[in-house]
Amino acid sequence: MFKKILIANRGEIALRILRACRELGVRTVAVHSEEDRESLHVRLADETFCVGPGPAAQSYLNIPHLVAAATIAGAEAIHPGYGFLAESPRLVEVCEKHGLVFIGPGLAAMRLMGDKARARQTVVQEGVPVLPGTDEVTDQDVAREFARRHGYPIMLKAAAGGGGKGMRVAHEPEDLERHFLTARAEAQSAFGDGRLYLEKFLPRARHIEFQVLADSHGNVVHLGERDCSVQRRHQKLVEESPSTVLTPELRREMGEAAVRATRASGYSGAGTVEFLFDPQSGAYYFLEMNTRIQVEHPVSEVVTGIDLVKEQIRVAAGLPLGFSQQDVQLRGHALECRINAEDPENGFAASLGTIQELHLPGGPGIRVDTHLERGYVVQPFYDSLLAKVIAHGSNRDEALARMDRALHEMQVRGVHTTVDFHRRLLQTGEFRRGEIHTTFVEAWMSGPALEA
């Protein structure tokens, strides 16, 4: 096991990684921007390095500074968390060159799964179904021909993409023309890579992803699914496990497909295999694999009882997984609500300011992962995630009741948050009945429900 790890992130995930390290007896090196000097994970870390000013490009994305800090501190490994450099092959390369372990997949697996077109080819060879789609599309004639053959709607996606950036849905030929240029420009500015590919778009589909864990000894297991169908503009809002629409047979089949995809890429560490699921036909299609620990990982942790971040660190240290597929049991039902510093009454505009008052919920079945405290300043430089509230119950009804109770208890003063928005969302008939899909939130918000 490592003796010291550098945590190359901020906010709640930096704190989450720090907690895993503490439990494993691993010393921690926190890095931070000038703006985050007083943040919680910095104060709790064994050693700290300021790596740059507020803007992430000069601090949390500054590879030379992060690696210099790790080397000076004598850390053996770097945990990238999610976002920032979590899927940066460059960081993996630099780590290798400087004798540091990158806590994540190896370079080849990250590159393969990071290239959406190559990832598709890889899983197709494993017999995993994919949506009708294209390789990289450089001109609009190819796009129009694809649309003629498969019909609208069509999704345009960035080859290097993630997080909803560079994604556009074209419902008719005029959309295709318009979105082609904007999606390419968006992909170019977000990822420095303007390559696009097309996919058939299923409007009432569900986003169901499987958590996988692989060690360096050839063991690969899945930890069941998370249903992340509740999204707004391709940003996940609520995640739950298990999904209300998967039968045990489908779960086994999709889980095995996820394991095959993971194995085929030579993967090690924690990862997520995303599928689109069509509840009408029961068909599922591979979307992509995320080669990192994800925001919503606690949902799988509470239903399986497995600490994903600790396992991620253990397998990066070369240890074999301590359990097999048969040992993984889903117990009860879990939900996660992402609480953001946004104003739902004002188009979800980012809300900046200082936390004046804070009360976090607790009690049976509630877990809150957050870096918030009174006096914390919500900065313009970073993403708007304030807290993740996770509810666990013996069944979905109990988990829902606990979540509603927890959100009622939660008090945040000083910035606008999405707490009340989540309460209303979870009380809709559609959500209660589990009749959710990837465009449900937009449909609900444009209806009369929000004014009620």
Add this chain to the structure above:
Amino acid sequence: MDTDVTRPEDQARSLARILREEGLAEMEVEMGDQRFRLRRRREPDLLPAPRLAGDDVEQALEALEGLAITSTRVGVVHLRDPQLGTTPAPVGATVEEGQVLAWVQTMGVHQEVRAPRAGRVLEALVAEGDPVEYGQVLLVLQGGN
């Protein structure tokens, strides 16, 4: 550590310590013809206090008419010329604007730290080979209008 109360930088340090130990937010002190005002950031409850931040150092420097030379890199600081072995800006030396004062070595690359204005090196807050973080004060320059 030896402190000499007649040295202005030691006075500022003593004041900063008093401020921290007494849990004060702000204090103003007059000593002879010198006047100091130090302000401290909010200290969070329960958890370890943040380290003396850049702002506090700046406040102290203002009173000294000093200019803090900070590192813009994370790495290892060299006050000695890596090639010549000489120290271009020892304490007490007079330096020209644009003169190299030190180097910060990051992943094998030596980045020069230059004087933004002429002055005298009042103090070195780091020693040869020390690890430094972004924004860390390396040297204090005084005077040179």
